Amino acid sequence: MALSLDLTAEKPRPSPAPRAAQAEKPSLIGLSRPEMAEALIGAGIVPERQAKMRVQQLWHWLYVRGVSDFAEMFNISKDLRATLAKHFTIARPEIVEEQISNDGTRKWLFRFPPRGAGRPVEIETVYIPEEGRGTLCISSQVGCTLTCSFCHTGTQKLVRNLTAEEILAQLLTARDRLGDFPDRDTPDGAIVPAEGRKVSNIVMMGMGEPLYNFEEVKKALLIASDGDGLSLSKRRITLSTSGVVPEIARTGEEIGVMLAISLHATNDDLRDLLVPINKKFPLKDLIAACRGYPGLSNARRITFEYVMLKDVNDSLDDAKALVQLLKGIPAKINLIPFNPWPGTNYQCSDWETIEKFADYINNAGYASPIRTPRGRDILAACGQLKSESERLKKHERLALEAMMIAGHGD
Structure with a gap:
């Protein structure tokens, strides 16, 4: 049975009030050292x-x-800590809900405070524990513009891009909840060893298209891979794109992480339907960009993601075409395996x-693992992420509008 946690219960580590409950101040999270x-x-x-x-002190x-x-930065004077707190924030986002699947997968619904004249926004982040590793699936946008027909997130319109702060906050808060930072009472030099981390890998595969938010994603991933900070190896960071061809080479040159392509079809007619961005960047351009990806080698392979849709793209002829395409x-x-969601017309292949x-x-010589569906019972599996609250808010707005129209008629 899936669990929804009472967030007032005891946590692995105590957390201060989320930023949504604090006065609006600029955050130091997500800034480069010069910034x-x-x-x-x-x-x-x-x-x-x-x-x-x-x-250097703050970064540590x-x-x-x-x-x-700031009050916990014990090698900084009390007066300076107070001054920092007056001008800046380093608080976490509000955790609206935390769900735990019967397979151990966790999903968080995070709420971020308004930006400028905007409103608070919510996104979902998923943690997948596996033997010898733990993967955090991070979102880059609130909603999505791509409308991939098999993806639940694509049914939610784009609200806005996430900032580097908000992208990193997902990683920092997940590590808080999992007890994945050094204990605050241990000496300053204590660092969680790479092999002991609960979050050992991150994938930009959550809500949104990362390459339509390139600069903020770049800032966040460079901080996540900084050797004097979060220190995640770039070999353990994967960015997944649906095929924003002009930014693929930049991803390799300027970020240097592993690349995944959300492919799902081997011809333009079908991919136009499944992944509509293909109409702008067709397969020949996408595959050419993959062949030229900086650092591409047998040790740094590209991952091609292929969702198995019954009687759509799962025939033996499709498999042959896939091998030929990637030759x-x-x-x-x-x-x-396709992960169903409410309202979809697709079915998972047998x-x-x-x-x-x-x-x-x-x-044919390609590794082709079948991804084990994780977190289906809490809609945390691949292609299922979408803020439930966004649907509810839309429904409430429509109801309110109907009431206003009815009242005007009277």
């Missing part, structure tokens, strides 16, 4: 000659120790069909 130094100098908190040292507390309250590209092909498809690809 952080500029912010401190601009606020008159430190002179320029001290900025590098202060940034934020990304190694994982604190979310010569160092690749792994992830076969994803298991025997999926296995025959995988066998053909394996015999």
